[in-house]
Amino acid sequence: MPAKHGESAAADREHRVRAVAEPATMAAIALLGVVVVVASVHMGLTNALGVGPGMFPFVSGLLLAALGVAGAVTATARRRPPPEAEPASGGEPASGGEPASGGEPSTFTAVSWPRLATAVALLVAFVVAMPYFGFVVTLTVLTFALMTLVARRGLVLSIVLTLALSLGVYYGFGVLLDVYLPGPTVPFLAWMNP
CATH class of the missing domain: 1.10.287 (Helix Hairpins)
Structure with a gap:
């Protein structure tokens, strides 16, 4: 008892x-x-x-x-x-x-709390880093980190999906819609700005 x-x-x-x-x-x-x-x-x-x-x-x-x-x-x-x-x-x-x-x-409560904490930390880092590294670079790093650290996908699949998303966002917004996406402000990435 x-x-x-x-x-x-x-x-x-x-x-x-x-x-x-x-x-x-x-x-x-x-x-x-x-x-x-x-x-x-x-x-x-x-x-x-x-x-x-x-x-x-x-x-x-x-x-x-x-x-x-x-x-x-x-x-x-x-x-x-x-x-x-x-x-x-x-x-x-x-x-x-x-x-x-x-x-x-x-239910939601069955999720892995360390993975959830990692995802939230990565999203906060995305918001903080975007003004310095630009939208596309930061989105690329965020996507790759989420795929490998949170979703636990294989390296090849993570790279393929990350590149597909980043190139799709760049092409869709920057080329098709001609919308300015925030570019990097750090000097070593200045060559990426139009």
């Missing part, structure tokens, strides 16, 4: 941590979106040619903020008491107990 009580206390503690961590993480993502929106407004949303260099980050920041708010609201609304440690009559788990497969439910 003491072992079951210890398991119940551990499950209760894990539930409390998850109940706070999930909405807090989603709120942090929403805050990051707001930071991107504010930074993009300073870059300029429009110019004499129409769409300015800050428009794409502005829209991305709005989406990120909206997803963060929606996730925080959903996580808060989804809070429920932890599953009962004692089985109900008949030897079956009480309602709200473990899933039929016996594994962890497939």
